[in-house]
Amino acid sequence: MTVFSPRSRSFRASVAGAILCVSIAALTGCTSGSGTTSGPVTLRVQVEQGEPMGSIHQAFARGFEATHKNVKVKLETVTTAAKVGTNLTVVSSANAPDVGLIPTNTPAYQSLVTKGGIADLAPVWKAANLDKRYPASVNALTSFRGKHYVLALSTSFYGLIFYNADLFAKNHITVPSDHRIATASDLYAMASALKKGGVQPLEMGGKSGYQASWMVDVLLPTSASASQTTNYLSSWHSTVPVTAKYTDPAFVNVLKQLQEYGKNGVYQNGYLGADQGSTESAFMSGTSGMLLDGSWQAGVMAKAKLPFKVGWMLVPPVKASSQTQLTGFYGADVIVPAKAKHKDLAMQFLEYMVSDEGQQKAVIDVGSQIPSVNTVPKSAFTKLDPLVQQMLQDANTNGAQSGWTSTVPAGIGQTTIDPLIQSMYAGSATPDSIGQTIQVALPGVRAQNK
Amino acid sequence: MATIHTTVKATTTTRSGAFQRRRSMTSSRIVAWCAIAPAAIALILVVGYPALDGLRLSFSSWVGLGEPEWIGFDNYVQAIGSSEMRTSLLLTMAYAVGSAVIMVALATLLAAAISGGARGSAFYRVVWFLPGVAPATAVAVFWSASFQPGTGSVNAVLGALGLGNDHAWLASQQTAIYPVIGVTVWSGAGFAFLLLLGAMEQIPVSVFEAASIDGASSARKFFSITLPLVRPVLVICLMLEIIWAANGFSVVYAMTQGGPGTATETLPLLIYKQAFSLSNYGLASAMAVISGVILIVIGLVSLRFSRSRQGASW
Numbered sequence: 037m038t039v040f041s042p043r044s045r046s047f048r049a050s051v052a053g054a055i056l057c058v059s060i061a062a063l064t065g066c067t068s069g070s071g072t073t074s075g076p077v078t079l080r081v082q083v084e085q086g087e088p089m090g091s092i093h094q095a096f097a098r099g100f101e102a103t104h105k106n107v108k109v110k111l112e113t114v115t116t117a118a119k120v121g122t123n124l125t126v127v128s129s130a131n132a133p134d135v136g137l138i139p140t141n142t143p144a145y146q147s148l149v150t151k152g153g154i155a156d157l158a159p160v161w162k163a164a165n166l167d168k169r170y171p172a173s174v175n176a177l178t179s180f181r182g183k184h185y186v187l188a189l190s191t192s193f194y195g196l197i198f199y200n201a202d203l204f205a206k207n208h209i210t211v212p213s214d215h216r217i218a219t220a221s222d223l224y225a226m227a228s229a230l231k232k233g234g235v236q237p238l239e240m241g242g243k244s245g246y247q248a249s250w251m252v253d254v255l256l257p258t259s260a261s262a263s264q265t266t267n268y269l270s271s272w273h274s275t276v277p278v279t280a281k282y283t284d285p286a287f288v289n290v291l292k293q294l295q296e297y298g299k300n301g302v303y304q305n306g307y308l309g310a311d312q313g314s315t316e317s318a319f320m321s322g323t324s325g326m327l328l329d330g331s332w333q334a335g336v337m338a339k340a341k342l343p344f345k346v347g348w349m350l351v352p353p354v355k356a357s358s359q360t361q362l363t364g365f366y367g368a369d370v371i372v373p374a375k376a377k378h379k380d381l382a383m384q385f386l387e388y389m390v391s392d393e394g395q396q397k398a399v400i401d402v403g404s405q406i407p408s409v410n411t412v413p414k415s416a417f418t419k420l421d422p423l424v425q426q427m428l429q430d431a432n433t434n435g436a437q438s439g440w441t442s443t444v445p446a447g448i449g450q451t452t453i454d455p456l457i458q459s460m461y462a463g464s465a466t467p468d469s470i471g472q473t474i475q476v477a478l479p480g481v482r483a484q485n486k
Numbered sequence: 487m488a489t490i491h492t493t494v495k496a497t498t499t500t501r502s503g504a505f506q507r508r509r510s511m512t513s514s515r516i517v518a519w520c521a522i523a524p525a526a527i528a529l530i531l532v533v534g535y536p537a538l539d540g541l542r543l544s545f546s547s548w549v550g551l552g553e554p555e556w557i558g559f560d561n562y563v564q565a566i567g568s569s570e571m572r573t574s575l576l577l578t579m580a581y582a583v584g585s586a587v588i589m590v591a592l593a594t595l596l597a598a599a600i601s602g603g604a605r606g607s608a609f610y611r612v613v614w615f616l617p618g619v620a621p622a623t624a625v626a627v628f629w630s631a632s633f634q635p636g637t638g639s640v641n642a643v644l645g646a647l648g649l650g651n652d653h654a655w656l657a658s659q660q661t662a663i664y665p666v667i668g669v670t671v672w673s674g675a676g677f678a679f680l681l682l683l684g685a686m687e688q689i690p691v692s693v694f695e696a697a698s699i700d701g702a703s704s705a706r707k708f709f710s711i712t713l714p715l716v717r718p719v720l721v722i723c724l725m726l727e728i729i730w731a732a733n734g735f736s737v738v739y740a741m742t743q744g745g746p747g748t749a750t751e752t753l754p755l756l757i758y759k760q761a762f763s764l765s766n767y768g769l770a771s772a773m774a775v776i777s778g779v780i781l782i783v784i785g786l787v788s789l790r791f792s793r794s795r796q797g798a799s800w
Contacts (some may be wrong), residue, residue: 124762128551143765147549147551236636242746243746305654305657308657308746309654309655309662309742310657314631314634323636323637446763446764451763455744455748455751459746459748462747464747465747
């Protein structure tokens with residue numbers, strides 16, 4: 037019988053051996069970061085909380101695991117609030133996920149890009165031929181100083197109005213055949229008729245921190261000229277001269293129109309204290325006639341098998357001569373952190389996400405969303421929700437536009453203007469004062485984006 | 487000679503005793519230092535270092551990545567000169583003091599009722615403490631839904647009473663803070679209640695009996711005996727509740743996210759926005775330092791007040 041004494045040579049040899057084994061195991065674990073080991077690898081992928089993104093990412097994970105037998109994709113949920121805020125500390129930490137989420141319009145994205153916190157996605161662009169498979173607008177949105185750091189997963193439309201067709205019919209409200217409410221008076225008449233019918237008019241989540249400013253995105257191109265709109269979308273870059281001021285009528289008139297919506301009772305009672313979730317619940321339970329939301333909600337409502345028919349429409353333009361377009365959101369927020377342990381594998385996962393197979397099986401079939409690439413066979417689009425198919429058809433016919441708050445940085449964009457619009461609805465700010473506030477903040481934002 | 491011997495011996499014994507006492511005290515001190523060392527090291531690591539790092543950050547410009555750039559007092563100048571910060575500070579104080587005063591007043595009344603021998607005291611001890619056990623975010627989400635016009639349970643109750651069911655307090659800049667204060671009081675009163683009940687139950691029964699013999703009414707006994715004797719605990723309780731409410735984030739964020747507009751944007755929410763939504767970590771740290779200094783001053787003044795009154799009372 038061998039007895040180990042702490043002082044014995046054999047004991048010390050055993051301890052040294054154990055330490056060596058642990059060290060080798062640890063080093064082996066570290067080298068698996070390159071993705072070259074044959075053992076099972078866990079790929080950590082962030083996913084935004086809620087539907088349809090949860091289901092879409094599960095489908096991505098299943099598809100990727102099917103072709104990468106030694107990989108297990110672990111989905112890590114991130115709330116919307118964290119995605120635009122505290123997630124910077126996560127993706128820049130030593131324990132960063134392999135695939136992270138940082139939207140392009142956040143200061144966090146600017147910080148990561150300028151400080152080398154995220155990987156250049158050139159390998160993905162090359163392997164997936166994204167220069168040609170992404171529309172030019174998406175390529176422009178995802179590039180920063182000539183390089184691509186962020187991937188756009190899908191296309192969706194936001195700031196549109198879903199309506200309860202049964203309630204509209206019951207209250208003798210005529211639905212516009214071209215999905216466009218012609219004038220503000222028509223919108224007020226719809227709201228009034230719904231209220232007379234005992235239901236709430238347009239559900240809007242005023243406290244959510246983004247819905248109050250969504251309609252700025254929708255209305256801005258109907259108030260500003262094409263060149264003004266382009267300048268509003270790009271003047272936060274210090275290299276672009278400011279030709280359209282936020283104190284100009286082109287911008288202020290958008291806010292004035294929104295202010296009129298508030299004054300004319302377009303929204304539900306208590307809209308400034310409601311969040312998006314509660315507005316969706318109210319609409320789906322049939323207590324409201326309209327809902328401000330995005331195209332992704334069409335699939336959610338279809339799965340819920342609502343006992344009434346749903347349609348969609350767009351708010352009236354600011355200038356009668358303009359036509360309101362669908363506002364696109366490209367979900368440009370998928371990144372690979374510089375400190376990701378399995379960077380090569382993460383790039384492969386991103387490549388799968390934008391492959392025709394991934395886009396079809398996850399984005400269309402599961403999420404009922406429009407693919408971000410233009411090579412998915414048109415026959416696959418028949419699986420989209422009928423409402424989304426209508427929107428896609430409309431965008432192909434009438435065009436679509438980029439949203440101001442989803443493009444410009446937070447210093448003038450959503451984080452700044454949303455509370456100001458809330459204050460305007462509450463009566464403590466005016467369209468002119470908001471325009472001035474944004475204009476005053478613009479030089480600071482430009483200074484940060486040289 | 488004998489006397490001299492005795493004196494010398496006594497002196498020797500005294501010196502030896504003093505030496506032994508000194509030695510004993512030294513070893514006691516070593517033991518004491520050893521005993522507190524783990525806690526002291528832990529405090530330095532988890533409180534001291536982050537606090538110093540936060541202080542360092544408040545003198546820097548930092549976007550969340552890379553090396554912070556030293557900019558001196560610029561962040562403090564910006565914070566103090568900012569109307570947003572001043573408004574938020576005033577709101578935070580109003581919210582914290584308002585919540586704490588109502589909470590402590592309510593807790594005092596509840597504790598007085600229970601210590602006075604109200605029926606079912608064991609049951610109420612648990613029931614009043616339960617809201618404090620529930621997670622703050624869950625509480626805030628629940629109450630936020632309850633305050634919604636039409637569908638919320640608070641409005642449903644008011645509607646059933648004929649008082650209307652469409653009150654939208656959270657949607658108005660003038661009224662949004664009141665439901666937030668109400669929920670803060672609801673969730674925090676239980677802790678204050680337990681503290682004050684403990685203090686009240688320490689008051690000797692004979693004092694109340696003597697007052698009863700002198701013909702003092704219940705109200706007189708409460709104001710002349712109970713309140714003065716629990717005053718030290720009352721002050722500490724008030725101070726703690728003010729500090730906790732001023733630092734509170736979950737309830738306000740979950741109920742209003744600081745809105746409508748910035749009507750309920752307390753300092754913790756403003757600091758969060760500056761740091762995590764706008765990536766102004768330096769400015770956010772300066773605001774946090776200013777907020778911390780104010781709360782420390784409040785705490786020290788309260789402690790001083792509590793001690794002086796304690797001396798006077800006892």
